[in-house]
Amino acid sequence: MEKINIICVDDEREVLESVVHDLEYFSDMFNIEECESAFECLELLEELDAQQEYVAVLISDHVMPEKSGVELLTEVALDNRFLGTKKLLLTGLATQADTIRAINNAKLDNFLEKVWDPQELLQTVKELLTEYIVEKGIDYEVYIEKLDAPTLYRLIKC
Amino acid sequence: MKKIQLKYVLPIVIPLIILLLPITSFGIVDMTLVEQRIIAIFVMAALCWVLEPIPIYATSVLIIVLELLLISDKGLWFSKTPSPELGHLISYKTIMGTFSSPIIMLFLGGFFLAMAATKYRLDINLARVLLKPFGKNPKYVMLGLMIITAIFSMFMSNTATTAMMLSILTPVLALFASKDLGKVAFALSVPVAANIGGIGTPIGTPPNAVALKYLVDENNISFGEWMVFGVPFVIVMLFIAWLLLSTLFPSSIKEINLNIKGRFLKTPKAIIVYVTFIVTILLWLMGGLHGMNSYVVALIPVAVFSMFKIITKEDLKKISWDVLWLVSGGIALGVGLDQSGLAANAIEAIPFAEFHPLLLIVGASLLCLLMANFMSHTATANLLLPLVAALGASMHSLLPYGGEVVLILAVTFAASLGMSLPISTPPNALAYASGHVETKQMARVGGGIGIIGLLITYAMLYMLKQISFIG
C-alpha cells in the first residue's frame, strides 16, 4: 500500500483540529498531516518528497502570518514534484483579488468558505482524493471503500 | 492547393501503378509477384515518410498491415492464388513479430532506464552534481552542459534530455541581455549535444538500433564495441561543436549561475534504481563475460522495475510506443526486402559494381545527411539502411575498405548528424521554441556540424579499418 498524505494548514490550532476531526473518516488508510504555518508545510513537503510519498490533497487557510495560503498554494502549483496535488482553499476572509489570484496562479481545485459544512468538506476531499488516485495511476482497488464512486466511474477508462 | 493535394495523391497513385505494371517491366530477371508488391510497399513508405500525409508512426503500422494483407500466408484471398510467379509468402507471425523484435526490446529497456531515472530524479541530481566543477565562466558552463546532455542522451531519448536541460537553462537565459549572442550559443548547445550524444550507444537514438538489425553474423557489433568507437567520436564532435558555438556566438556575460534544487533520493526504491542502472550498463559493456547479448540484458531493468513497482502500469503508458512502432515498421520493411529475396535480386540487376566503392560510401551518406535534415532520423534510417545493407553485402569491391559495416555505419552516423533546421529533430524544435534562436543561426551551426561530422566519420572508419577493428 502506498503512503498517501492529506495535509491541512491553518495557523489557528482550534480550526486545524476541527478540520482534522472532520477528516477522521480517512485516517485509517491515509496519513493526515497538520501544519500551523506555510513554512511548516513547505518543510513537511520536502520531507515527504524525500521519502517519495504522495501528497494527494493540500487544504490551506488563506490568512496566515508571514506567508498566505494563496502564496503557499501557488508555490506548490509551480513545483514539478507536486504535479497533480489537489489544492483546496478553506477561508472566510479572502478578498475578491485573493480569490482571483488563487484561481489563476495557484490553480485551485476547490474553494470552501468558513464556517464549512463538515459533510461538504468530507465529500469534497473524497472527490479530490479519488481524482488524484486515478490520475496518478495508484491502484484504486485498495482504497475503494474510502473513495467516491461516481467520480471513479467517470474517470476509469480501461 | 494543388501542392497540398499532391502529398495525399502521390503515395496512393504511384504504389498502385507499380502494383499494376506487368512484371517484366522492372527489368529484374525472375521477379515474383511478392517482390513486386514489396517494391510497391517500399515506394509507398518512402513517399509517406517524405511527404508526411499521415503521422510517421502510422506509416510504420501501414507497412506492417499491407505486408500482412499482401505478402503473408494469412493475407487477402487473391494475394495467395498459387501461380508460378507468386514467389515466397512470408509467415504472418514473422511480420507481427517485428513489433517485438530484439531491437525493440533493446529500446524498451532503454526507455525503462530513462523513465526510472527521471521518476527518481537521478537525471536532474546528476546534472546538479556534474555541473559543479565547471565553475561560473559561461564558456565552461556551456561545455559542462554539453557534456552532461551528451552523456544523458546516450541512454535517454534525445528529446527528453533536451527538454530537461532546457528547463534548467531557461531561468539563466532570461538573465542575458536581449542582444547578447551568448544566449544563442546556450540555447543551441543543448540540442546539438543531445543529437551528437545519441550516437554514442546503440540505444542512444533509434537509427543506431535499426543499424544493429543489419549488423549480424560476422559483422555483429556488441553494445561495448559500439561504445568503443561511438564515445570517442562523440567527444571529438562535442569539442568541435563547443569551439564552433563559442566562436560564432561569444557571450558578453562574465559569470553565470545555474541553480538546481533538490537532493539525491535515498529511499530503498531509489537505491534499487541506482543499482539497476549501473548493473545494466555494466552488463551491456561486458557482453562477452556473461553470455547474455545486449537484447537479453535490456529486459533485466524491465523485470526489476516492474517487480518492485518502480515503474507502475500507469508509467507503462508514458513509454513512447509510437517510437517503438516507428522502428518496427522499418524492421518489417527490412524483413520484407530480405525474406522475399528482392534485396539480393534487385542489387544484381543494377550495375553498382561499376561504381567506385568510395563514391558509393560518400554518396549514400551525403544522401542520408540531406534526408535526415528534412525528415525524421528514424524514418531516414528505416528507408536507407535496408537498401544500403543489401548493397553492401553484394559489393565485393567494398571489401578493401572494410565491407558492408563501413557503409552501414557511415549512413547511420549521417542520419544522426542531420540537425540544421528546426524540423530536423525534436530537440531542434524544442530549442527553436525557446525563441532565442533564429533558423539561420541554427542552419549555420547544424550544417557545419553535419559536414564536419561526416568527414570525421570517414576518418574514424578509415582508422578502425587500419587497426582491423572492423571489416
Add this chain to the structure above:
Amino acid sequence: MIKQNLKYILPVILPLIVLLLPASSFGIEGLTLVEQRVIAIFVMAALCWVLEPIPIYATSVLIIVFELLLISDNGLWFATNSPVEQQGHLLKQSTIMATFASPIIMLFLGGFFLAMAATKYRLDVNLARVLLRPFGNSPKYVMLGIMMITAIFSMFMSNTATTAMMLSILTPVLALFAKEDIGKVAFALSVPVAANIGGIATPIGTPPNAVALKYLVDEYSVSFAEWMAIGVPFVTVMLLIAWLLLNYLFPADTKTIKLDIEGHFLKTPKAYLVYMTFTLTILLWLLGGVHGMSSYVVAMLPVAIFSMFKIITKDDLKNISWDVLWLVSGGIALGVALDKSGLASNAIDSIPFDSFHPLLLIVGASLLCLLMANFMSGILKIRRCLKWG
C-alpha cells in the same frame, strides 16, 4: 508476521529448490535441464500469481526474462554450456521475445483500438442511449436492457471499462431509489454481472478467451465466428438466468425509472470513419472464411486505419492497457516454453491421467478453475487449466 512474509519467501525458495533438485527426483523419464528450469519458472509464476507479491503483469515480465536468462540460446553463461544430452533443447531468443507481439496480442490490440475509438467518438454512450429506449420505464425491463447492452459492449470492450461507463449512467438513477428499496442492489449488481458474462462471447471479450485461442490450434482451431456461434447463445441464456435471479432476489419497489442520457451521434467525417471501420472489422471477423485473412490479420486493420487518420493519436496510444497485453504475453511465453522444451508432452506421459474418467477430469478442472477465478484476477487461472487439458 511470518504469514505476511511467506508470500515473498515462497515464490523465491520453492523455485530454487526445484532448480537444485537432481533431475532424477521428478519421476519424469529423460528430464533435461531445460525442462527442469521450465518447471521452476512455472512454479514461480504460479506462486507469484496466486500470492501476488508483485503486480500480476510484472510476473509475466519476470517469466519472459527468466526464460531468456535460463533457457534461451543467449542466456547466462552457465545456463547454456552443459552437454547437449543433459541440457536439452534451448529456445531461440527471438521466439521468446516474439511472445510480446504474438498474433493473440495483436488480436487484443485491435480490440483495444476499436474500444478506444468507440469511446473517443462517443459511439458507446450513444449506442447505449438508442438501444435502451425500447425497454420502456419499468425497472425490470430497464434492467434487462442495461444488462444486454452491457453484455454487448463487453464483447468488444474491456469488462472494466464497460462497467465503469454503465455505472456512471446508472448513478443518478440509483440516487432516486428509496433508501430501503433493495432494487438498488439489483441494478448495481446487474452491470458487473452482465459485463463478466458478456466477455465470454467473443475471443477478444476477455483475456482468458485469447489465451485459450493460443491452445486451440490445428484440428481444434476455432475461428472468430465459430467462437461467437457458441459464445453468443451461451451469453444470452446466462443473461436471462442472471436477470431472473436478480429480479427474484432483489425486487424493486419503484414503479418507473427514467434513464437520462444526453448527446447525439457525432456526424464528423472522422466519426463516420470510426463507425465504418467498426462495422467492417466485425464483419470481416465474422466472415473469416470468405476473404482468407485470419482474425489476427483483420485485427490489424483498425490499428492501421485509426492511426493513419489520426483518430487514435500517439497520445491515445498511451491509454492502451499495455499491462494487460504484457500479462497475456507472459502466459503465452509460459505455454511456448512448456511446449517447445518438450516438457508438456513428457510430463503428461508420466502422469497416469488416462486412468481418470474424462468427465471427471473436465468437471474437476473446471471447478478448480472457477474456485481460483473467484480469488485471482480473472485472466490468470485459465492458463494452468488449459495446459492440463
